[in-house]
Amino acid sequence: xxxxxxxxxxxxxxxxxxxxxxxxxxxxxxxxxxxxxxxxxxxxxxxxxxxxxxxxxxxxxxxxxxxxxxxxxxxxxxxxxxxxxxxxxxxxxxxxxxxxxxxxxxxxxxxxxxxxxxxxxxxxx
Numbered sequence: 001x002x003x004x005x006x007x008x009x010x011x012x013x014x015x016x017x018x019x020x021x022x023x024x025x026x027x028x029x030x031x032x033x034x035x036x037x038x039x040x041x042x043x044x045x046x047x048x049x050x051x052x053x054x055x056x057x058x059x060x061x062x063x064x065x066x067x068x069x070x071x072x073x074x075x076x077x078x079x080x081x082x083x084x085x086x087x088x089x090x091x092x093x094x095x096x097x098x099x100x101x102x103x104x105x106x107x108x109x110x111x112x113x114x115x116x117x118x119x120x121x122x123x124x125x
Contacts, residue, residue, distance in 0.1 A: 002114040006096045009119030012086055020081040020119060022096030030054070033105035034079040035112055036070065038092035038121070045095070047107025051079060059106055064090075086123045093118040 003025040012018055022034060035050035049070040051058045058070045069082040079096065097112035104111075 002098055002100065004096050004098050004114050004116040006094065006116040006119040009094060009121045011122040011124065014087055014123055014125050016086050016123070017082070017084045018086065018121060019083070020094055020096070020121075022079045022081070022098075022116065024053075024077050024079065024096075024098045024114075029100040031101050033099045033102040033111070034072070035097050035099075035105075035107040035109075036079075036081045037095045037097060037107060037109055038090075039095070040092040043092075045109050046092075047109060048094075049081060050105050050107040052105045053079075057105065061107065083121070086121075088123045088125045090121060091123050092121060094121050 005023045008020040032053040036048040037045050038048055039045040047061055048064055049060045051070045067085045072079045095118045096116045098114045099112045
């Protein structure tokens, strides 16, 4: 069983920065895809970014490209989401998810089986 735990959420003013962390237990598989998603009240879950753990190949949604950076530290089984230039529209519950040995690594929620509980990000204007 793969366990996923997010942390790092909080409240910031517009233009501020936050870094979210996602710890994926036991890198026992040869390849993982880890994705970040967010869901605002009364909105659908949105894929934000994803990364292949071994290759480090990132993918970003257009809405965050140039502002968010996904990275990983395999020694710590951790994936980070650095968020800069935050806007009130970025306010949401942010979730991390993992999938093992994927053929592709895109932030499509249907492709991920293992989810964390989420961490709240609130951006005030």
